[in-house]
Amino acid sequence: MSKSPDRSKLSFDSKAVYYEPEAASKSIGTPIYMSSSFQYDAETYQRVVDGERKTVNIYGRCGNPSEYAFEEQMAAVEGADDCLATASGMAAISIALFGLLKAGDHIVCDWTTYSSTHEMLDHRITDYGITTTFVDTANIDAVANAIQDNTKLLYFETIANPSMKVPAIKPLVDLAHSKGIVVVCDNTFASPYVCRPLEWGVDLVLESATKFIGGHNDAIGGVICLKSGLLPEDFIETIRWNTMVKWGAPISPFNAWLLQRGIQTLHVRVERACQTAMKLATYFESHPDVGRVWYPGLPSHPQHDVALEQMPKFGGMLTFEVADGDTAVRVLDNLQLATFAASLGGVRTTTQVPATMAFLDIPPEQRAAMNISDGMIRVSAGLESADDLIADFTQAIEKATA
Numbered sequence: 001m002s003k004s005p006d007r008s009k010l011s012f013d014s015k016a017v018y019y020e021p022e023a024a025s026k027s028i029g030t031p032i033y034m035s036s037s038f039q040y041d042a043e044t045y046q047r048v049v050d051g052e053r054k055t056v057n058i059y060g061r062c063g064n065p066s067e068y069a070f071e072e073q074m075a076a077v078e079g080a081d082d083c084l085a086t087a088s089g090m091a092a093i094s095i096a097l098f099g100l101l102k103a104g105d106h107i108v109c110d111w112t113t114y115s116s117t118h119e120m121l122d123h124r125i126t127d128y129g130i131t132t133t134f135v136d137t138a139n140i141d142a143v144a145n146a147i148q149d150n151t152k153l154l155y156f157e158t159i160a161n162p163s164m165k166v167p168a169i170k171p172l173v174d175l176a177h178s179k180g181i182v183v184v185c186d187n188t189f190a191s192p193y194v195c196r197p198l199e200w201g202v203d204l205v206l207e208s209a210t211k212f213i214g215g216h217n218d219a220i221g222g223v224i225c226l227k228s229g230l231l232p233e234d235f236i237e238t239i240r241w242n243t244m245v246k247w248g249a250p251i252s253p254f255n256a257w258l259l260q261r262g263i264q265t266l267h268v269r270v271e272r273a274c275q276t277a278m279k280l281a282t283y284f285e286s287h288p289d290v291g292r293v294w295y296p297g298l299p300s301h302p303q304h305d306v307a308l309e310q311m312p313k314f315g316g317m318l319t320f321e322v323a324d325g326d327t328a329v330r331v332l333d334n335l336q337l338a339t340f341a342a343s344l345g346g347v348r349t350t351t352q353v354p355a356t357m358a359f360l361d362i363p364p365e366q367r368a369a370m371n372i373s374d375g376m377i378r379v380s381a382g383l384e385s386a387d388d389l390i391a392d393f394t395q396a397i398e399k400a401t402a
C-alpha cells in the first residue's frame, strides 16, 4: 500500500506542507539542482528525438527538477491542473499574454493593475498589434460594453494593486466564457490562501511568487497556473516550449527552492498577516489624520460583500490616505519598525507611496482613474506584533503631521 496521502483529499494547509520525498535520496527537503545541463544517454537522446520532452531533463532554460518540485506544490495550493514557474512575476505575465495572443487581438483589462502590467498593456504590447480597453471590472456593464469581436482576453487582479478593488469573479467569468474569452487574473495580493480564482472558473492565474509565496523578501519568481476547460490541458507545456524557453525566462533552481519552501508556511504567515491587516485597517479608520482606508475586510470597502463571498480572509494588504504626497513620504520615513521599501508579502511589514514609487511612470490622470492619490500609503502586513506596528504608525504619523 502507498505511504503517500491522496493529495486531492488534503486540506489547503496539508497540501501546502506535504510533498513526496525526493525519489533517489528520500530527502524530505527538495534538493537544489544547480545544474544548467543534464547528461544524455542513447535512450534519453531517443526519447527527446521522439518528442518526449516533458519527462526528460535537457537544459536549464527548458526546465529543472527544483523548478518542477515548486510547480507541483504551487499547482496543489492553487487547485491547478498544471503550473509553469518563471523568472519573475512580470515574466509570468508576459509569457502568459504572448502565449495567448497574436497581432489583431484585443484585451479588456481593469483600470487598476500593477504599474508594469498596465504599462505593458498600454504601450509595449501595442507594438505587436495587440490593443487593450481599460475598464472598471467591478462594473459588469462596463466590461460587457468594452468587449469587441476580436476580444480574446479579460484581465484583472483579484485584489488590485494598490486600489484594493475586489472584482466579482464569477459574473466576469460567466460573461467572458459566454463569448469564448479567456479569463486571466493576477492573484499576487491575495495569495492562494486568501483566494483561489481557478475555483471560480478563471482559466489562468498568475502570481508574483516574489511576494506572499516566498514570503521572506529574498527571492524573485512567478507562476502561471492553469485550470483546463476553455484552454487545453497542454497549454502550460505549449507556453513552456513556445514562449518561456524561446524568451529565456526560466526561474533559477535556488529561487524555485526558496519559493517552494515558502509555500510550506504560507497558510500560517498569511493567516497572521490577515489578522494584523484587519487590526491596522480598523486603527487607521479611526485616526483623525487619516482619510480613506481601503481594506476588503472593512464594511466601508466598496466590494466588502464580494470579498466576504470569494475571499473571507481579506488578505494582508491595505492602503490608507494622508493629506498629500509629502506627508506620506514623511510618515514612512519616520517609521522605525515597519520598513519603507518597494516589495510586499514578506515577514516584515513593508510600506510604500504607490503614486511616486511603483506607479511613478503612470501619468497623473491615469493614476486618478486607478484611484491612486498622491497621499496614498500602501501597507503589507508582516509578522511583527500588531500592537508594536500600531505604536510605530502612531509615532510616525504624529511626527509627520506636527
Ligand SMILES: Cc1ncc(COP(=O)(O)O)c(C=O)c1O
Pocket: 088, 089, 090, 091, 114, 157, 161, 186, 188, 189, 207, 208, 209, 210, 220, 221, 222
Ligand atoms: C500585483 C503584482 N503583479 C505582478 C508583479 C510583478 O512581480 P515581480 O516583481 O515578481 O516581477 C507585482 C510586483 O510588485 C505585483 O504587485
